[in-house]
Amino acid sequence: QLVWNLVYRDRFATWALKEQNLASQRQVGALVFKKRKHFTSFTLFFCIAVKVYVKVFTNSPFLVCMDLARSREEVIDPKYLWIGPDRKNLEGQMYVNLTKTGKLMVMGFKESMSGAYTCTLSHKIIETTTQEERVVFEAYKFMVYVNPFAPGWEEVCHQVPYDCEDATNMRVQEARERIGEFFNEQTYALKHEFQTVPTIHYVDNSFSVTHIDSCRPGFGKNDITHKNCASCCVVCEPGTYSPNNEVTCQICTRPRVKKYGARSC
Template identity: 55%
Template sequence: MRAWVLLFAVLWYLLGVGLQRSSLFDKKGFVYGKLGHPVKIYVKLHQNSPVLICMDYDRASKETVDPTYLWVGPNEKTLTGNNRISITNTGMLMVKDFLETLSGLYTCTLSYKNIKAETQEESVVKKRYDFMIFVNPFAPGWKGACNNMSVDCEDITNRNILKARDRIEEFFRSQAYIFYHHSNKTLPAMHFVDHSFQVVRMDSCRPGFGKNASLHSNCASCCVVCSPGTFSPDVDVTCQICVSVHTYGARACP
């Protein structure tokens, strides 16, 4: 009797907070805006967003006279501080315990005075910074499981799965040997076929999430929350089109 065994394993891709690689992301984990270009950020589900700075990196290195900051959220309403939204007097914003419905466009308008040295004439300058924040589908606890790992959690997870495959393969090989050499000869012999045990990658996303390499080119392998106008009802890897959907993370087309 030939024993063919197939193991299906999900290889998770774990990503912390990801964004375009540039000076927009400083060593303290703060994310600066960029004039004329929205900054894309990917946040784990139920984790805090990075701290968003309402100015560009160059502006932050200069003196800013009487600055004011106005943050507007995805619902196009002015953001104020609460138990989920943290906004400092210096225009820094952080979203706590990020959910699917919090995904979208966060806009900040920086206003400050410009004073001409010759005439002391004052004028008000306004600059707008856009941040597109998307959520990735990992539940609470993923970070704690990876905190003590010195390398990327995905690599360790994959290596552990392959190690489990090797041990299970050795188990079946040993069982076949025992049956053949030590069992009652009335039992049918068991033979293990080398390389018949496999680990297969299953690529899927949870409902309400999908992959889109064109929309999320800097996070092409990430399962990202479905944008308005799309939905995902199952564990497929893409979000389907539905024009009647107006929220992020939709699981059905009404």
């Protein structure tokens, strides 16, 4: 238990966020500030970080500054404070959509926007036995990563208004079907319309498609770090890099790589 002579909400919120950054990935804990004659009681809760994956140049889903249990309760005088990866307040930033209910959407997501998005929810509660008013701070952390498409997505994305990944997959499937159809028709024509078969000709059932796994430079796959998106090309985290289209982010021994999506060490 800690007691302060004077507590200002903004200063406490700043302090709470610093503590939350140090306590990331920690199980829920609590710091309680008891109320005395001129003191206000504060409680700070930490939550485990949630990983979110966003396709490049699209908008993120709304990040909610409240867990499911809290959303089912009446929240008294709620206030929300969102802090981005650069540790700056996101309120008023042009690239975010921040609602009055504390929901955050990051628009036009790029590699450099990856990182920790932290929200601190402050609200009042009334103790039923003592009728004491207490302010509770709850910190929610979202690790947001950009997830691009395979090589060649840039050309496709400028031409289609809908999901680029779906468009790319549809075109690949269409190409596969057309190539297979061509060989089948050629085989039929050679058997029924020509008396002799050319020396070089298609052999039945020999056409197949092989999946080539690759990621853009600065991105890679990791089924341990990103279990919920193991097949996704996710932006390389600080301290790692990928210079080519391979699917692994390599570890950089130099301390210079401090950004997301590094392509060189």
